[in-house]
Amino acid sequence: MPSTINTDYFTEEQEQTARFAKALGHPVRIAILELLNSQSCCYHGDMANELPIAKSTLSQHLKELKEAGLIKGDITPPTTKYCINRENFNLAKSLLNKVLK
Incomplete structure (x- = not known):
């Protein structure tokens, strides 16, 4: 029988930390954040030219980062x-940093 986790036990801060950590759990997402952090903004097409992945794959990773709140998108x-x-x-x-100190 699978064990269940009582989520009431965890603080909001712990849950938020886990959401961020999950979003950082793929090297492509790290590369996206590094690229975006090195400039003010970037268009999806420009990122597709910078990263060696398909546009559809890039879109999925951007979605994960956006859902975690680490990036925001302006759709025009x-x-x-x-x-x-x-x-x-x-x-x-x-x-x-609190976790990794």
């Missing part, structure tokens, strides 16, 4: 511009 068809969500990016650094 036909383009989508992504930027680091500075508030959450700094929160992630702070929370992860």
Whole structure:
């Protein structure tokens, strides 16, 4: 029988830290964050030219980062511009530093 985890036991901070850590759990997502952190914003098409992955794969990784709140997107068809969500990016650094100190 699988064990169940009582999520009431974990603090909101621990759950948020886990969401950020999960989003950081793939090298492509790390590369995306490094790319976005090195400039103010970047268009989806530009990232597809920078990273050695298919556009559809890139879109999935961007979705994961966006859902975690680490990036934000400005959708103006036909383009989508992504930027680091500075508030959450700094929160992630702070929370992860607590765990990794």
